[in-house]
Amino acid sequence: MRRSEDYRLLLGAGTFTDDLQIPRTLHAAFVRSPYAHARITAIDVERALALPGVVAVFTGEDLAKLTEPGVTAQAGAEPMVMETLPTRKVRFNGDPVACVVAVDRYVAEDAIELVEVDYEPLAPVLSMESAAAPDAPLVDEDLSSNLHTRQTRTFGDVVSAFAEADEIVEVRFSTQRMTHVPIETRGVLAVWDAGRMELTFYSGQQTAHLLRTNLARRLRLDENQVRVISPDVGGAFGQKIPLFREELTVAALAIKLRRPIKWIEDRLENLTVANHARDDSAWIRAAVTKDGRILGIKAELWADYGAYAFFTPKYPIDSVGWLLPGPYKLQNYEYSINVVITNKCPAGTLRAPMALVTWATEGMVERIARQLKIDPVEVRRRNMITSRDQPYVSATGYSYEALTPWEGYEQMLRDFDLTGFRAEQRAARANDRYLGVGIASVLEPTTYGSAWYKKSGRGSGHEAATVKVEPSGAVNVSVGIVPTGQGYETTIAQVVAEALGTRVGNVNVLLGDTSIAPYGMGTRGSRGAAAGNAVAYLAATEARAKVLRIAAHLVGEPIDNLEIRDDQIYVLGEPEPRLPLSQASWTAYMDPSALPAGELPGLEIHRTYDPPAMTFSNATHLCVAEVERRTGRVEILDYRVIEDAGTLINPAIVDGQIRGGVSLGIGQALLEEVVYDELGNNQTATFLDYLIPTIDTVPNIQISHVQTPNPHTVLGLKGMAEGPVQGGLAAVMIAVQDALDGKGITIDRSPASPSRIRALFRAVEGDLDE
Amino acid sequence: MAGGQSLVPLMNMRLATPRHLIDLKNVAGLSDIAMSETSVTIGSMARQRQIELSPAIRRACPILAEATTHIAHFQIRQRGTIGGSIAHADPAAELPLIALLLDARIVVRAADRKRSIPARDFFVSTFVTALDESEVIETVVLPRLSSGEGWAFEEFARRHGDFALAGVAATVTLTGGRYSGARLAMSGVAATPVVLPMAERLLGEEPSRALYRAVAAAATADLTPESDIHATGEDRRDIACHLTEIALAAATERALHSTDRSAG
């Protein structure tokens, strides 16, 4: 099934936020801090205001009068309060300190340079170690320490596991700071209807309703005074979730000035100030027996969360923690998480916030095999969860069911000639060529139900849909999930058509407008299928039931004797339809007296659905890579994925998620890195310095699917989208390590950039090469 | 402004804010390409794409055509010019490297005068050239490669089209199986592209892997490239050394091939 979204996008007729044009719109630009850490001592806006075309300049003091501060609460830690724009001090290079509103973006940018801000520079806090030091300057002076989160969780009997171990295997893995890089940057067009006292907030967003709730509170408006419309969105990857300060500022000023205001972030801003992620590290010790059984593990996990909290600080690194046992039988486990606040761009949830985890778990298993001199395949055979072991409750309390990690691994070993590869690898090594293979088993948490949110703090994981069969039989559907490229308009139309017995082309899907869509939790994690599509299917199933009740009454047959196919209602066994679906819908609206007794008029269904606490998908990734000793270049020669995402609605879309996700994983493994200098200046502000994968750096990926339905979800859906990122990072990094095996080289930080590889080789080469 | 492919991004980021900008596009004759017995004269506004696709340049100065294909991406080369690239003088750029290797002459013009600057005197430092504020480049005159001269252009970039971490260009001539001429230049290893006199060590020698290794090691031993976020100076030197070996081998291969062909 091809995508219905494509037509408008291919014709150049899509509507992204910046494509919206409304008369009298003003344009905003932000004055940003050149310092990583400094006190604001004075702001002089007079020269900027004097520039023709400038309408207003607002500072943090102004915004404090117009808005409420943001508060991020996390159980067991101090709440973090964030002003709309800082009034006292700036906390990272690029922190916004004032907003200029002008007749166009060019003038607004001219005026930025005329706003004079006096700063008193402070010592910046730029690393986990220095942030956690007892005498470190406080990044957030309302906190008692930069070490914001510190907690330990213990499962099973870790002490005995370590006491009984034959060996302790110790590994460290760190991932670099990254950023999301949607090709469409952030942006907003805020329109205040002064007559109705209503704000319309056009902005590409993943969680439109949650944003509306937050926006109304911060603007001191009632929730029914705010409408969020997320038009076409040019990618998000977890970036377009929170209410950012720039967006809130623009909304507040649109109300204040009674003029539409547009702000479209430029790329420099997107790379340096929007939101970062992945600045994580893991130190893991595994207690193992001589024959390679894992008795228990202890992990100390750290995250550098940057200057402010747009999400609960523990969220991404904690997901590494509770997932670390992965697809392995392991009940004795202890992990601690440590989250520091630093003078860097705030971090958040980049597609697969737990990305480090698969590399960490599988990297640990590889190291166990090497240290014990056992074949890594054997170590996995002795520890990995098979379908016979399920249902299986993980050390951290998650229920695994209908997962196929061991089966996927075995299939990969059948498809890929590992023995032949080892021979090729040895032969290549004799010619100073370094080949490696990495196989990574991915356990991907996909759909988080409200039970999960309750246990983890607060929030809900339910989703909502409306299905309206209009009088003519045309179907309008909406769901609370918001598409940012996933093809939801297509897949939702598919499941609704299937449930209702109509054609896909008869189903119109309208998403992203809080005045049309029912209140849902939006797009995050991998919940599109098992929450978003599932609830649409359930709503359509209810609509179908009502259509059948009406039809049964109209044709005088029992309901169980009827079916709907291609918009026609058939009596089972009859070749010709009895009546069109539209006759039932028409009756529902236009002739209610003809409805069965007790049946209410209309054919509009609203349905909510709360999926299980957690669902998982699994996959096996294989990467063959070559490391070029002389230059440090890593080239991917072969990449394969076996994916078990349960029932697939649209395999082409799932393949697209796999390819895109692996691509992001490859970007993390080889290319991307946010770099700060010793003063805290961001050094990667352009696409020439922050390198995302290009068409020549991502290989073709061979994909095969196994479909093991989840017994507890609608249609057996599991969902997927983040696992390919986890697998991409892990498979490439493990392949690189494998290529370097025997050279005394350990690669424990991503990316495996030419510079990092060269440095590792230089350390063991000495002057041999000269 | 020539093609604007380096300047306009800087203006968009407000890192450059020229008060006046003159588009040289409409100056007649500035984009012509002319061939003579000994040289190729290219107007400064000749676009990189025009150079890369010119059969005459591919014959007369193939190393220039090859190097040009490594500049950024084809949409950029569609606008980017030879004069713009040489005047911009990015130490990692391809065209300054070729200009230096071949000791091109940069013909520059002010309102009332004209002068010709050898490439070895033209590149002063990073983004700094011998051009004064009143001058623009009119033409770039490159010598043709002689028949039988082997050439190679090698660079290492993290992705296709990125600025190279290092680049190497070489030409060699062999007579009777021994090197009778050689030129070697590198980009990305200093504030300007540099010519490596070590190429002279090839003269009179027979081609061999060991020779390439020795020359490459000697050529790069004293380099002290700058470090940046993509590579340390050491990385650049290591990579330049590797590229030099490859370039010498490839240039020699071409020289031998063309000698065979002319002999056959």
Added chain:
Amino acid sequence: MTAMRRVRFQINGQSVEQDVAPRLLLSDFLRDVLGFTGTHVGCEQGACGACTILLNGEAVRSCLMFAVQVNGATVLTIEGVSPDGTSLHPIQRAFHENHGLQCGFCTPGFVMSACALLKENPAPTESEIRTQLSGNLCRCTGYESIVQSVLQAARDLESAGGQSAGKADSHAG
């Protein structure tokens, strides 16, 4: 304020005459003044390729040019690729049939670059496609489906006898 300059040029088959500020970028002119919002701006650094258009038949970055520079030129944007504005050109159709887009923001740039690539090289190899399109960034697809889209477009255009299947070809020529 610097005086406005008049530009006259052809865009998607129409003549346009307009006064523009000298510093107005071509991309902003196309989008904000002329309303051709299918040309997307992804970086203004010349690096992402989303703003690629055809200028006199050649693919260029519209974010690296000023509106005043198109005086006398012929411009084709994504809106002019379809033969009639409503049906898909073979290149667009190939992207649709190969799932060559997800969020669609980079897509106009890829389609315009593919137009230029296929005009110059009607039967590119996969490797040539990967080299030539390396100046267009996509964060969603992982690119393979884009490679397949361009390969199919090349086949479809060839089997259509190399005939112009849409405006893209005639204007690009």
